[in-house]
Amino acid sequence: MATSTYLSNPVCQINSVDVTDQVSASTLTRVIEALESTSFGKTARVYVGGLENSTLTLTMYNSFAASETFATLSGLVGTSTTVTIKPTSAATSATNPISTLTGCYLETLPIVNAALGALDTIDITFTGGVYSVATS
Amino acid sequence: MIYTIASTKLGIIGDPYVPADGINVAALLSGGFIVEQSTPKPKKPAKTSTEPNEEI
Numbered sequence: 317m318a319t320s321t322y323l324s325n326p327v328c329q330i331n332s333v334d335v336t337d338q339v340s341a342s343t344l345t346r347v348i349e350a351l352e353s354t355s356f357g358k359t360a361r362v363y364v365g366g367l368e369n370s371t372l373t374l375t376m377y378n379s380f381a382a383s384e385t386f387a388t389l390s391g392l393v394g395t396s397t398t399v400t401i402k403p404t405s406a407a408t409s410a411t412n413p414i415s416t417l418t419g420c421y422l423e424t425l426p427i428v429n430a431a432l433g434a435l436d437t438i439d440i441t442f443t444g445g446v447y448s449v450a451t452s
Numbered sequence: 453m454i455y456t457i458a459s460t461k462l463g464i465i466g467d468p469y470v471p472a473d474g475i476n477v478a479a480l481l482s483g484g485f486i487v488e489q490s491t492p493k494p495k496k497p498a499k500t501s502t503e504p505n506e507e508i
Contacts, residue, residue, distance in 0.1 A: 331476050333461045333485055382484060383459040391479030398474035418474040445474075 325404035328374065330442075331397040333388045340437070341375035342401055344415055346447050370447045372399055372417055378429065378436035386427075389440065393425045399442050410451045420445030454489040461485065 328339050349366035379385045402414040420442035429438050455469040455477070462469065462485045469486045471477050480486045 331479055332472070333459075333480070333483075335461070383461045387483035387485070388461075388479075391482040392476055395476050395479065396474070397476045397479065398472070 328401045338376045343373045346370045372442045392422045413449045413451050416448050417445040455486040456489045458487045459485045
């Protein structure tokens with residue numbers, strides 16, 4: 317049975333800062349841009365791989381307290397950094413690989429997402445960078 | 453430049469911090485996660501009472 321259940325253990329770091337306790341959802345998508353190479357004589361479109369353009373989207377609880385979400389992210393807007401995420405807090409291994417985006421770019425940062433009676437949450441997306449995965 | 457960890461989100465407070473490749477140090481400084489540690493200046497040599505080229 318091939319399933320991965322995420323309860324409370326995933327570990328996420330942004331720019332070396334452990335933000336695990338502020339993240340409630342994450343999606344890491346590896347993207348290799350498709351370049352069309354269809355030519356005369358073909359009956360179907362064909363593609364070749366282009367540049368890598370992976371993304372990591374995080375849903376975070378917004379906090380302006382010291383060493384929390386805003387302090388971590390405010391200096392990163394418009395710059396590149398490194399983010400890592402792994403399924404559980406256990407030691408890195410073949411069954412608990414750590415994924416890294418090195419040199420990914422943070423384009424936007426929602427400052428306030430306020431709703432009456434609700435926690436302030438923000439969605440941020442890191443784009444680009446070099447994807448790597450380590451098992452040890 | 454030498455940095456010291458100032459937040460438990462990054463490690464043990466007071467430990468030296470060596471940024472890995474791709475880490476945005478300016479963001480860590482502005483967020484208060486690390487602080488710059490001033491490097492001690494080398495001591496000046498003791499003053500001599502006579503000029504080096506002075507004939508005795």
